[in-house]
Amino acid sequence: MKKKTFIAALFCCLVPLLSGATEVPTPDPLLKLQGSASATLKVFDLPGSIVAAIEDQPGRMPAALFRSIDPNKRVRLPNSFPSSINVFLVKNKKNGKHFLIDAGFGRPSSRLLPDLKAAGISPEMISGILITHIHPDHVGGLTRPDGKAAFPQAKVFIARKEYEAWKNDPNRAGLAKHLTPCRNDLVLFDFGREIPGTGLTPLFYPGHTPGHTVFDLKTGPKGERVTFAGDIVHAADLQIKAYDFCARFDMEPRTAVESRKKLLERGGCWFGAHISFPGRARIVRRTTDSGAAFFSYTVK
Template sequence: MTLSRRELLRGSLLTGGAGVMASLAGLPFSEAGLAAAPKVRIQTPGMYRFSVGNFEVTALLDGYIDADPTLIPSYDGLKATQLYQDQFRPPLAEKIRIPINSFVINTGEKVILIDSGTADNMGPTLGQFTGNLKAAGIAPESVDAILLTHMHVDHISGITSKDGKALFPNAELIVHKADWDYWNDDGFMSQAGDFMKSNFVNARAMSAPYLKRLTLVEEDIEVLPGIEAIAMPGHTPGHTGFILRSEGQELLIWGDVVHFTALQFAYPEWSIVFDSDMELAEKTRRKMLDRVSADKLAVLGSHLEFPGLGHVARNGDRYSYHQSSWQYTL
């Protein structure tokens, strides 16, 4: 619809404002226009669709977690506070709120899930993946493949029920061999702290129903038509990104390259303690930031603010993130 000045004026004359509408209804203006109503206090479903060429991508929100700044060893509170002010964000609280996102790609031939949230493993502010998948109208049995960026609890927990049944009964599970080997290594598990040890247990339990439909990736390769796996180690040994290519358009799904949207573009050296190798994670992050900023390649992130879609610009040795505008048509 194209709105002209004439149509705007005509609409104003026809409606005459709230006072005229109230008179037509036979009500005092105060009763017609200022009636109290209870607040809903419920956010809309966490789902958003956009296209990449002929691919339709649906971003699904699992919820959010409030992270303690001590999870960032190089954290500087004054610098972080200034970044929040510069980006017109609410004042930085004691915790840093980050989302957890998953994605579904419909290529026209296959339906592919990338990561699956936390289920009920990480508290009441999370676990919305399954409900948002349903709200998006995506039936679990329609999913042909599950691609995992890695096997942490907030990425794998939505694929299997508590009683050990595959929630995506027709799906092939595709994961990097380095990640698979790490999470199934009893030696690494025995050295882990309690929280990370629970990640080992969870990774094994969630992947168990898919063992007969398991594909392990060992190199950068096209794993499905139009989808290339790219090794991005550091956060975990087999942390993996996926490049979508369709009709001349590209998008990089980069998993956990960035956890803190407001902070890590300006300070790529701020790694998180959950990185299995923080030095390698920083190296990978800088490499990816260089690449996407130089190539103007759109990114989609598991912890970028929902729906996690945007571009990166380089500013000297720092970067800035620019969230994509709403896609009105698919």
């Protein structure tokens, strides 16, 4: 090989290595689904990650489920509020790995597995499942009807605090069946440290359950993020404005209200498990003339 040709060949080999050969080639197949007509799958292209919202189950939340922690508060509510059970797929653009935020209900009508299949993602391609809390609409989809793990290659990440609370409460023993097939793949985490390879950092927002977790997904070098808010709200149309209202599923209502207010004060963009599909809400903070904060949201 002539010297010039050799140097050119060497350059061609080195450039991909130097520029990060692990980068996912573009366009990613998931991005081809952006703007697709699917009623239960929506793809968002974010810096560093691709997020796909999947509506595992549709639904509405009856107003009768909600009550203010202020016993004197009387508000006329509509009969029900729009809601969903959403699961979020997060694909890390750098390492190409797929993660789920929660696993949905695992009902015969659940959309998680068929929608992943339609997106070209098999259960074996899921590297990890990050659980916001141990309720059946979030962990039911971890198991298949035959009792085996639905995502056989996935580590299942759960807050140590949530897991211990579940483990030590006999009333929650019924949920054991969802976690048992994954017990060898359980990874218990503490809050505030990024789960390696995911870009996701778990944060402690209790009240709905003792270890209820939200996950920040890093989307830029200067603290930019989106937040997977779990069950911080069940009816966004009610509870973002009137955050003192709890669904009866909130185990510790006063703590749940504190957590909700705290997350609202942080603002930003949320993906919520029960915010109506595709589950995205951008929080808007305003103040009254007297300086009190109040919140609303947009879906843009």
